[in-house]
Amino acid sequence: MKFRFQFRRYCLPVRVPIRTAYGVWTERAGLLVRLEDENRRVGLGEAAPIPEFGTETVDEDEAGARALGEWTHADAIAALPPRLACLRNALTAARGEIEAARRSEDPERSVEDNAPYLPLAALIPAGKLALAQIPPRSEIGFRVFKWKVGVGDIADELGLFDDVCAALPSGAKLRLDANGAWDRRRAERWLERCADRPVEFVEQPVAADARGAMDLLLGLAGDYPTPLALDESLIGEGDVERWIGAGWPGVYVVKPSLLGDVAGALARLEKAKAAVVFSSALETAVGARAALRAAFAWNPSTDSTSSPQAGSGQAAVRRAAGFGVWPLFADGRFDGPTAMPFIRREDVERIDAEAAWNALS
Ligand code: MG
Numbered sequence: 001m002k003f004r005f006q007f008r009r010y011c012l013p014v015r016v017p018i019r020t021a022y023g024v025w026t027e028r029a030g031l032l033v034r035l036e037d038e039n040r041r042v043g044l045g046e047a048a049p050i051p052e053f054g055t056e057t058v059d060e061d062e063a064g065a066r067a068l069g070e071w072t073h074a075d076a077i078a079a080l081p082p083r084l085a086c087l088r089n090a091l092t093a094a095r096g097e098i099e100a101a102r103r104s105e106d107p108e109r110s111v112e113d114n115a116p117y118l119p120l121a122a123l124i125p126a127g128k129l130a131l132a133q134i135p136p137r138s139e140i141g142f143r144v145f146k147w148k149v150g151v152g153d154i155a156d157e158l159g160l161f162d163d164v165c166a167a168l169p170s171g172a173k174l175r176l177d178a179n180g181a182w183d184r185r186r187a188e189r190w191l192e193r194c195a196d197r198p199v200e201f202v203e204q205p206v207a208a209d210a211r212g213a214m215d216l217l218l219g220l221a222g223d224y225p226t227p228l229a230l231d232e233s234l235i236g237e238g239d240v241e242r243w244i245g246a247g248w249p250g251v252y253v254v255k256p257s258l259l260g261d262v263a264g265a266l267a268r269l270e271k272a273k274a275a276v277v278f279s280s281a282l283e284t285a286v287g288a289r290a291a292l293r294a295a296f297a298w299n300p301s302t303d304s305t306s307s308p309q310a311g312s313g314q315a316a317v318r319r320a321a322g323f324g325v326w327p328l329f330a331d332g333r334f335d336g337p338t339a340m341p342f343i344r345r346e347d348v349e350r351i352d353a354e355a356a357w358n359a360l361s
Contacts (some may be wrong), residue, residue, distance in 0.1 A: 021181035043097030045090035048289030085260030093290035122324035139339035144320035150181025180207030256291035278321030
């Protein structure tokens with residue numbers, strides 16, 4: 001099958017700079033891609049790499065996109081170098097949309113989703129700014145909050161930690177994301193403090209590329225009661241298999257936009273009955289729509305990290321998806337639906353990806 005291929009590069013200022021352990025983000029860069037088949041069916045996708053996470057760069061994706069030329073086909077997409085995972089992701093999503101459009105012309109088709117809606121986690125800013133952001137988000141119904149740590153001084157952040165916990169509405173959970181900023185000692189100090197706090201999990205306490213990272217993470221996961229989550233550790237080719245093989249007892253944070261083979265990774269995680277949290281890569285509405293479709297299609301199994309004694313009668317756990325990130329961009333045409341503690345399937349389909357594409361012309 002032949003496709004007409006176009007791409008547009010973007011560099012979009014965010015509304016409010018985002019501070020993480022990697023530094024301050026003031027803009028987001030990537031590519032939107034568009035495929036059109038011979039019957040004028042159109043599919044859109046997005047390559048939104050994060051080199052700090054270990055992905056390729058936007059320049060590499062752009063060079064890969066140029067090399068594909070104006071017309072491309074399934075074999076050329078499949079033959080993209082594994083390094084260009086985000087570009088492959090974009091083209092696979094665009095092809096998937098064309099396939100879905102083709103199937104929807106068949107009246108016999110049936111859509112399969114595993115959830116009517118997904119709960120979302122709200123991203124709150126690093127440092128003291130978090131305190132002002134929790135009440136308005138609690139007000140509209142958010143009950144899971146993600147706080148970036150490892151950004152400032154550890155003593156300051158630990159000092160703030162109790163204030164942040166106290167600001168949470170009752171029954172709410174906090175996710176801490178260190179983005180790999182800590183060494184073993186800092187991670188231990190935090191995990192000791194987390195033990196009797198409402199912390200759902202601590203994400204990537206030490207760097208994915210730290211020496212002995214796998215043993216270190218497995219050791220920390222075994223030594224403390226608060227579950228740990230992998231995020232940056234899952235970006236490279238084969239990472240998901242490696243961690244499943246190692247018997248990772250914690251959570252897998254899946255940013256579908258950063259995976260070259262989303263379907264393959266999710267199939268392996270489902271087979272392993274892994275605890276999965278879907279998460280935004282701070283991509284535009286185009287990539288977010290594809291990522292959220294993957295989250296809706298996910299079939300959660302009994303989640304052993306949240307209920308250690310889970311038996312066969314235990315209900316499956318659907319954890320809040322890390323997509324409470326909008327409004328994100330200075331230009332709202334690139335945002336998904338804003339400020340919602342839940343997202344419904346129809347909200348996802350209502351995301352106007354075409355408008356984002358057209359906004360770049
Ligand atoms: Mg993370």
